[in-house]
Structures are given as C-alpha cells and as structure tokens.
Amino acid sequence: MILSPSLLSADFGRLRDELQALADAGLTWVHWDVMDGMFVPNITFGPPVIRALRKSSKLFFDVHLMIEAPERYLADFADAGADLLVVHAEATRHLDRTLREIRRLGLRAGVSLNPATPVSALENVVELLDLVLIMSVNPGFGGQSFIPRSLEKIRETARLLRANGSKALIEVDGGVDPGNTPQLLAAGAEVLVSGSAFFAYPPYAERLRVFEEAAAESR
Numbered sequence: 001m002i003l004s005p006s007l008l009s010a011d012f013g014r015l016r017d018e019l020q021a022l023a024d025a026g027l028t029w030v031h032w033d034v035m036d037g038m039f040v041p042n043i044t045f046g047p048p049v050i051r052a053l054r055k056s057s058k059l060f061f062d063v064h065l066m067i068e069a070p071e072r073y074l075a076d077f078a079d080a081g082a083d084l085l086v087v088h089a090e091a092t093r094h095l096d097r098t099l100r101e102i103r104r105l106g107l108r109a110g111v112s113l114n115p116a117t118p119v120s121a122l123e124n125v126v127e128l129l130d131l132v133l134i135m136s137v138n139p140g141f142g143g144q145s146f147i148p149r150s151l152e153k154i155r156e157t158a159r160l161l162r163a164n165g166s167k168a169l170i171e172v173d174g175g176v177d178p179g180n181t182p183q184l185l186a187a188g189a190e191v192l193v194s195g196s197a198f199f200a201y202p203p204y205a206e207r208l209r210v211f212e213e214a215a216a217e218s219r
C-alpha cells in the first residue's frame with residue numbers, strides 16, 4: 001500500500017512545514033488536488049505553488065488535475081516539478097494524445113474516472129497508463145462519503161489491466177479511511193489518497209501506522 005495524503009486537507013498557510021512533516025513521518029507520496037473552478041466547483045492552486053514547494057521536498061508529487069482541457073498546462077506542471085500527472089478522462093478531448101504528451105515530458109501518466117464514468121473509457125489507452133485513479137466521490141471537495149460502487153470499479157479496472165498485461169497502479173480517491181482500507185486493497189487498489197481522514201489525526205507517523213495496520217488486515 002502507498003498512502004498519498006491529499007494536501008487539500010493540509011494547512012495551506014504552512015504547506016512547506018506540512019510537506020516536511022509528511023517526509024519525517026515516513027510518507028513517500030503527496031497528492032496535489034489542482035482545481036480550476038470549471039471542471040469542479042472549487043479552486044485551489046496551480047504550477048507556481050507546486051514549483052515553490054518542489055524546492056524543499058523530495059516526496060513523489062502525485063498531481064491530480066481537476067481542470068478543463070488539462071493539455072493546455074502539461075508543460076507548466078512538468079516544469080513545476082510534478083512526478084505524475086493524472087488527467088480526467090472527462091476533461092480532455094484527445095485522451096490518447098494527452099497521455100502521450102505527459103510521457104514525452106518525462107512524467108508518469110495517469111487517468112482519473114469520475115464515479116459516473118465507466119471503466120471502459122480506459123480500454124483504448126491501456127498501454128499509455130502508469131496509473132488509474134478511481135474517484136470514489138464526485139471531485140471538488142474533501143470530506144465527502146465514499147461511494148460503495150467504487151469497489152466494483154476497482155475490481156473491474158484490475159481485471160482490465162491484468163488482461164492487457166499492464167502494470168499500471170490503481171489509486172482510489174475520496175472518502176478513504178482506515179475503515180475501508182482493507183476492502184479497497186482487497187479489490188485491487190494500491191495507492192490510497194486520504195485527505196480529511198489523514199490530516200485531522202496527527203501525529204502523521206502514528207496515522208500512517210493506523211493505515212498500515214488496516215492494510216495488513218487485507219492480507
């Protein structure tokens with residue numbers, strides 16, 4: 001299990017300290033929720049903020065682009081220091097081209113699916129994927145409840161990837177907590193995003209341990 005804490009629930013006034021605290025607590029990934037007020041109703045941050053924090057952090061920057069036509073900004077996010085760019089299948093008209101461009105920039109490429117988008121949206125781009133992000137809430141806000149149907153979508157994604165010999169990781173985002181962690185991992189998720197169920201429970205090393213103990217139950 002990889003835990004990717006969503007900075008959406010961190011203290012925006014002290015992001016540098018939060019990133020340091022995550023690294024000190026033993027986390028290796030951090031999840032950036034980029035929102036444009038168009039694809040989702042909310043607005044957060046963009047490349048300048050990521051660039052500023054890249055300077056002081058070695059964490060793996062997992063960048064979730066909840067923006068319309070993300071192809072316009074791929075180079076900016078690459079230049080800012082993202083490691084992985086995840087675009088929404090619903091937000092880009094030429095998904096194949098967008099994924100190829102992310103890889104051409106030297107980054108890992110991921111696709112995210114909203115709760116109402118079928119897994120079949122991935123079928124024709126499987127070989128271009130390093131990660132699939134299954135949204136288990138409708139994107140836009142932290143602290144929403146997990147949509148149970150997402151478990152079946154994770155299983156279906158795992159089958160699709162396996163059938164195509166893909167090693168892409170499956171990530172799940174929205175309403176994740178230690179309570180549903182065993183089921184999510186058993187269904188095939190490998191990267192768990194957690195915002196409100198992580199940042200509200202410091203110290204972070206202790207919270208990571210709680211997630212890891214929950215993960216051990218699924219083995």
Ligand code: DX5
Nearest residue numbers: 006139140142143175195196
């Ligand atoms: C939702 C974001 C999530 C969100 C998760 O639009 O993509 O990453 O921060 O927050 P929690 O874990 O609170 O559901």
Ligand code: ZN
Nearest residue numbers: 033064173193
């Ligand atoms: Zn996210």
